Amino acid sequence: MKTRGCMRVLLVMVLAAACSAAIRPERLRCEHLENPSGIDVAQPRLSWIVTSDERAQKQSGYRILVASSAEKLKKNQGDLWDSGRVPSDQTVLIPYGGKPLASAAPCWWKVKVWDGAGDASAWSAPARWSMGLLHDGDWKGAWIGLDHELDKPKDTDTKVYRPSPYLRKEFTVDKPVRRAVLYATALGIHELRLNGRRVGDDYFMPGWTDYKKRLYYQTCDVTDMLNTKGRNALGAILSDGWYAGNISILGQGFYGWHLRFRGQLNIEYADGSHQVVATDPSWTAAFGPILESDMQAGETYDARLEMPGWDRPGFDAAQWRPVAVTEKVDVPLQAYPSATTRIFKEIPPKSITTPAADTYVLDMGTNFAGWARLKVRGNAGDKVRLRFAERLNPDGTIYTENLRSARATDTYICKGGGLEEWQPQFTFHGFQYVEVTGYPGRLEPDAVIGVEITAAVDVAGSFACSSEQANALYRNICQTQRANFIEIPTDCPQRDERMGWTGDAQIYVRTATYNADVAAFIAKYMVDVEDGQYPDGGFPCMAPRPHDGVSPAWADAGVICPWTIYRVYGDRRIIERHYDAMTRWLDYCRTHSKDLIRPADGFGDWLSINADTPKDVLSTAYFARSTSLMAEMAAAVGKTADAEKYRRQFADIKQAFNKAFVAPDGRIKGSTQTVYVLALAFDLLDEPAAQKAADHLAADIRSRDGHLSTGFVGTKDLMPALTGSGRLDVAYRLFNNDTFPSWGFSIRHGATSIWERWNGWTPDEGFGDPKMNSFAHYSFGAVAEWMFKTIGGIDLLDPGYKRIAIRPAPGGGLDWANAAYDSIRGRIASNWKINEGTLTMDVHIPANTTAEVYVPTSAPDTIKESNRPARQAKGVTFLRNEKGAAVFELASGDYRFTADDPVIVESAR
Ligand code: RAM
Numbered sequence: 001m002k003t004r005g006c007m008r009v010l011l012v013m014v015l016a017a018a019c020s021a022a023i024r025p026e027r028l029r030c031e032h033l034e035n036p037s038g039i040d041v042a043q044p045r046l047s048w049i050v051t052s053d054e055r056a057q058k059q060s061g062y063r064i065l066v067a068s069s070a071e072k073l074k075k076n077q078g079d080l081w082d083s084g085r086v087p088s089d090q091t092v093l094i095p096y097g098g099k100p101l102a103s104a105a106p107c108w109w110k111v112k113v114w115d116g117a118g119d120a121s122a123w124s125a126p127a128r129w130s131m132g133l134l135h136d137g138d139w140k141g142a143w144i145g146l147d148h149e150l151d152k153p154k155d156t157d158t159k160v161y162r163p164s165p166y167l168r169k170e171f172t173v174d175k176p177v178r179r180a181v182l183y184a185t186a187l188g189i190h191e192l193r194l195n196g197r198r199v200g201d202d203y204f205m206p207g208w209t210d211y212k213k214r215l216y217y218q219t220c221d222v223t224d225m226l227n228t229k230g231r232n233a234l235g236a237i238l239s240d241g242w243y244a245g246n247i248s249i250l251g252q253g254f255y256g257w258h259l260r261f262r263g264q265l266n267i268e269y270a271d272g273s274h275q276v277v278a279t280d281p282s283w284t285a286a287f288g289p290i291l292e293s294d295m296q297a298g299e300t301y302d303a304r305l306e307m308p309g310w311d312r313p314g315f316d317a318a319q320w321r322p323v324a325v326t327e328k329v330d331v332p333l334q335a336y337p338s339a340t341t342r343i344f345k346e347i348p349p350k351s352i353t354t355p356a357a358d359t360y361v362l363d364m365g366t367n368f369a370g371w372a373r374l375k376v377r378g379n380a381g382d383k384v385r386l387r388f389a390e391r392l393n394p395d396g397t398i399y400t401e402n403l404r405s406a407r408a409t410d411t412y413i414c415k416g417g418g419l420e421e422w423q424p425q426f427t428f429h430g431f432q433y434v435e436v437t438g439y440p441g442r443l444e445p446d447a448v449i450g451v452e453i454t455a456a457v458d459v460a461g462s463f464a465c466s467s468e469q470a471n472a473l474y475r476n477i478c479q480t481q482r483a484n485f486i487e488i489p490t491d492c493p494q495r496d497e498r499m500g501w502t503g504d505a506q507i508y509v510r511t512a513t514y515n516a517d518v519a520a521f522i523a524k525y526m527v528d529v530e531d532g533q534y535p536d537g538g539f540p541c542m543a544p545r546p547h548d549g550v551s552p553a554w555a556d557a558g559v560i561c562p563w564t565i566y567r568v569y570g571d572r573r574i575i576e577r578h579y580d581a582m583t584r585w586l587d588y589c590r591t592h593s594k595d596l597i598r599p600a601d602g603f604g605d606w607l608s609i610n611a612d613t614p615k616d617v618l619s620t621a622y623f624a625r626s627t628s629l630m631a632e633m634a635a636a637v638g639k640t641a642d643a644e645k646y647r648r649q650f651a652d653i654k655q656a657f658n659k660a661f662v663a664p665d666g667r668i669k670g671s672t673q674t675v676y677v678l679a680l681a682f683d684l685l686d687e688p689a690a691q692k693a694a695d696h697l698a699a700d701i702r703s704r705d706g707h708l709s710t711g712f713v714g715t716k717d718l719m720p721a722l723t724g725s726g727r728l729d730v731a732y733r734l735f736n737n738d739t740f741p742s743w744g745f746s747i748r749h750g751a752t753s754i755w756e757r758w759n760g761w762t763p764d765e766g767f768g769d770p771k772m773n774s775f776a777h778y779s780f781g782a783v784a785e786w787m788f789k790t791i792g793g794i795d796l797l798d799p800g801y802k803r804i805a806i807r808p809a810p811g812g813g814l815d816w817a818n819a820a821y822d823s824i825r826g827r828i829a830s831n832w833k834i835n836e837g838t839l840t841m842d843v844h845i846p847a848n849t850t851a852e853v854y855v856p857t858s859a860p861d862t863i864k865e866s867n868r869p870a871r872q873a874k875g876v877t878f879l880r881n882e883k884g885a886a887v888f889e890l891a892s893g894d895y896r897f898t899a900d901d902p903v904i905v906e907s908a909r
Pocket residue numbers: 491492497501503504603606772777
């Protein structure tokens with residue numbers, strides 16, 4: 001016993017000596033995703049974070065191993081790639097540099113790192129990715145489906161809902177399997193079944209693209225689902241989805257009408273042999289219980305028509321029909337590159353009322369996207385109808401006018417004979433309330449459970465402070481982001497729209513990055529945006545683009561979103577990928593302007609309130625903005641001549657802007673809050689014009705008794721512009737307001753999400769214009785960017801948070817705020833509180849990064865870090881005193897600063 005104990009101690013010591021680094025590699029990712037399956041870029045990029053328990057830790061080198069199997073990796077055999085020890089502090093997006101990766105190749109990888117002292121860490125836990133089908137010839141299957149006699153009528157106004165086709169195929173496996181991977185795609189959306197089980201957790205695959213340009217496929221490892229001793233059954237169910245179903249206000253069948261499925265199961269046996277089970281004419285098909293399924297209209301399910309066992313071997317498919325076969329669909333197939341839609345959580349109802357006979361209304365307590373799961377005991381043929389709404393009418397019935405033509409109704413027809421449980425498969429709704437009619441018997445609280453869905457992105461941010469209103473606002477923002485990050489960033493999840501509006505996306509993208517890791521999600525969307533670019537260089541108003549038009553501030557998403565992803569995640573490839581498209585957009589702006597002034601076109605400052613921002617001012621300001629971002633991106637990818645060209649162009653536009661719009665007294669044409677905000681935020685004014693603009697902006701807010709008048713575009717930069725021009729007091733005033741119009745107003749009136757319009761509902765007028773009155777639009781939620789940067793104080797100095805800014809601005813009556821952000825290099829935290837005249841700041845800076853921390857005090861000599869004078873503390877270097885703050889450079893680690901006489905900004909009156 002004793003000897004064994006000694007041996008163990010010895011072993012631990014030996015191991016510790018072998019891997020004594022003060023840093024550890026964790027959270028391995030490939031192409032921004034954890035363990036992605038189906039990657040079809042030749043050189044996938046690998047990232048990790050390094051963590052440490054000690055201050056001032058750096059990575060001085062790394063070694064990556066990539067192996068073709070888990071076993072090889074375990075034995076430290078990097079048969080695909082052994083990078084060797086690379087002296088480097090890089091941890092983000094390192095391109096794979098090993099042997100060419102074959103179609104479908106499984107890749108297992110791990111990394112070890114060396115710290116600043118040159119000591120090596122242990123190997124990280126293993127991670128993996130798998131390659132997709134890289135060549136057309138890898139695809140063996142035909143496109144199959146089952147057409148219905150209810151073909152699309154010529155008159156497009158008549159809606160037609162058809163039953164969902166079920167497709168099946170049996171096959172035999174009779175020897176040990178090493179690996180089985182299912183590849184699948186569809187014109188329409190699909191659910192995959194294997195041996196009686198659903199394959200994977202993803203919904204609405206293969207997602208939404210411009211189906212004329214590209215179609216994605218899903219990749220699932222199903223090795224564990226196969227029966228290796230005999231018969232197996234593979235199945236798919238199809239639905240209209242975005243391909244043939246209702247999208248936007250354009251109705252049905254925009255891309256096509258005939259649903260098709262293409263799939264193949266690649267089985268690799270332990271003995272090295274292969275088998276492919278692909279879609280072909282030998283599959284059979286039938287219509288089943290899903291009578292109707294449409295993303296906007298909802299689903300109708302007749303349980304009496306279920307076909308028990310259809311997705312298992314041995315099912316009697318004698319009545320099933322041969323499939324319809326399309327040999328060729330002329331569109332490139334690519335691996336799904338984004339975060340799929342998945343279930344996020346279940347939400348039980350908070351209360352149930354009965355505003356009318358046979359009518360239950362369930363309040364789910366929050367406005368989210370998803371569906372309701374139903375439990376019912378009824379007789380065969382009993383029909384339970386579920387309708388969804390965001391708000392209630394004064395009489396307690398559901399308010400559905402704002403859904404416009406979206407029917408948003410699910411119907412379940414009972415089969416009878418016991419407890420039945422059901423949820424739809426191919427639809428979702430945006431709702432807080434569910435109306436249930438036709439329910440047999442009494443509806444118990446557990447009969448309906450809300451199921452919230454969203455893109456499977458990792459939550460990255462957290463924010464809390466001493467104001468309950470601010471915390472509710474933050475909750476509502478996150479809730480609304482989740483409700484709209486479904487396949488693409490949509491404007492709203494409820495009415496007959498749900499489109500990838502580019503303006504909304506660019507306004508919100510920076511906030512989105514604080515809340516979640518959206519790198520892959522937005523990168524996919526940018527492909528949609530470029531796919532929608534017009535031949536003349538104009539970027540579309542929506543993407544995927546089923547709608548015409550080019551609008552400033554909307555089209556500029558084509559530049560602003562890639563720039564934001566580059567800044568936040570250090571991703572240069574997104575710049576390279578869209579470089580030409582972005583320059584074409586800037587050419588478009590130049591050629592569609594006169595003396596660099598853009599025409600008064602587009603949506604303007606959409607949904608502003610009691611203000612009319614001139615569209616030429618807005619358009620020209622955005623032209624300048626995109627130009628300056630382009631200069632930065634050109635420099636980032638080494639195109640120095642372009643960078644210089646765009647820098648000069650920015651200076652020229654700025655001059656033209658001033659000449660055309662700015663009067664000597666600093667007034668800008670239109671004199672709305674938004675014109676001043678844009679001019680300040682986009683650096684279009686020199687002094688003294690900038691100071692005058694800030695004064696005009698503050699005066700306008702004061703003249704409205706401290707209220708904003710900005711729409712989507714102005715609100716995005718309102719708080720940063722005020723903060724940047726020294727009017728934080730006014731920013732806090734707007735933030736704290738709960739009178740109309742303000743963020744707080746909606747919260748005071750029970751909002752659980754961000755409203756599309758400031759006047760979505762008012763006590764005097766009730767609901768706003770029902771033609772456009774969503775209660776889940778994220779644009780006004782872009783204020784969270786300011787909450788993180790200014791209240792919490794977390795921002796980046798260098799792309800990808802290699803250098804971080806911690807610059808909280810206490811004020812507005814807040815006593816404390818805690819903000820944290822999981823950056824691509826690890827967790828950043830900034831917590832501050834003010835107690836009896838003392839400021840305490842707890843800061844965490846991830847290993848291998850540095851930060852500039854601003855300690856806001858008018859008594860810099862009182863600043864301590866962990867109870868000693870700050871200048872003496874390890875990892876802390878004093879830099880300068882600046883505008884009411886002492887600025888220090890911090891190495892990585894945990895710090896506690898305290899200071900007397902904190903600088904606190906009161907809200908303006
Ligand atoms: C509305 C959308 C969107 C907005 C456009 C201009 O219909 O909801 O939010 O960007 O119009």
